[in-house]
Amino acid sequence: MKHIKRIVMVLIWLIIWQIASMMTGLELLLASPVAVLRTLIEMLVSKAFYMTLSHSLLNIGSGLLAGIIIGVAVGIGSGRFNTFAQFVEIPLQLMKSLPVAAFIILLLMWFGSRNVSRIISAMVVIPMVTAGVTDGIRNADTGLVNMAKxxxxxxxxxxxxxxxxxxxxxxxTQLKIALGMCFKAGISAEIIGLVSDTIGTSMYYAKMYLLSAELFAWSIVVIAVSFIIEKLILKLLGLIYKALQGNL
Incomplete structure (x- = not known):
């Protein structure tokens, strides 16, 4: 029943989208769902699409992986040693507080466009993963810890x-939030930095030439890829947890 309701809601919004597109009468400004679907199918049978997708996945994915590894390491250090936690508090707070666009511009000035999406993806993930690991360690059952000793x-x-x-x-919990933000930040970095052969740059040119159907199609791709990656990583995390607990 829940899935049926969700499908109905999606259909209602598609109808609203179609009506809005018909009311504007300009496919350049608001492409219809049919036009977007047609464009998406054309993209899926194109070799260039998979080259672009792979470049973005490599850039953002490597930043995501680095962010998780660094975040876990920093989180363990922060959870075990208060002095270390105080030392890393300022850079972590800066990563959380400063707008992503400001970081992207600074990174473009320092490192150029080639690695900006990797770095910004990692920077978005690190504070959240660190917070999750730190909170988990600090809230561990002290009675069990003392008994183990x-x-x-x-x-x-x-x-x-x-x-x-x-x-x-x-x-x-932190990864669920971080994964979505990571992809949004990575694509934003590609758009601002015009990183060649990436999703962000393709979206930028689609906007510049008023190709709204292509812009919507790329947006759907980003949402779908982000959703799939999130499910895969959370599933992998669950498997690692079960393996460490000896439940596999």
Whole structure:
């Protein structure tokens, strides 16, 4: 029943979109759903589409992976050592507070357009992953930690059965937010930096030449890819957690 309601809601919004497109009477400004679908199909059978998609996925994906690794490492350090947490607090706060566009412009000045989407994707992810890991470690059951020390449980087993149990729900929650923001920031960096052969640059040129159907088609691709990547990473995180718990 829930899925039927969702499908009905999607159909209603598609009808509203179609009516709005017909009322404007200008496909250049607001392409109809049919025109967008036609453009999307044309893109999917084009070799250039997959080249563009792969370049963006490589750039944003590598930044995402680096951000997760760095965030986990910084989060462990912050959760275990208060002095380290205070040391990294200022840069983490800057990453969270400054507008993404400001960071993109600075990165373009310092590093050029080639690596800007990688760096900005990592910078969006690092503070959130760090917060999730830090909160998980600090909220671990102290009674279990003390008991593990009394019975001389190894550090590895303490990590697997106590800290990981505390970290997992916090990290999962933060990753759900970070993954979507990562893709939006990465595409924004490609648009502003005009990174060659990427989704962001394709969207920029579609806007410049008033190709609204192509712009909407690329937007659908970004949403779909972001959704798939989010599900895959969260599934992988769940499998890693189960493996560490010995439940696979």
């Amino acid at each position: 009394v019975y001389n449980m190894s550090r590895l087993n303490r990590f697997r059965y106590i800290y990981m149990t505390g970290v997992y729900p916090y990290l999962e």
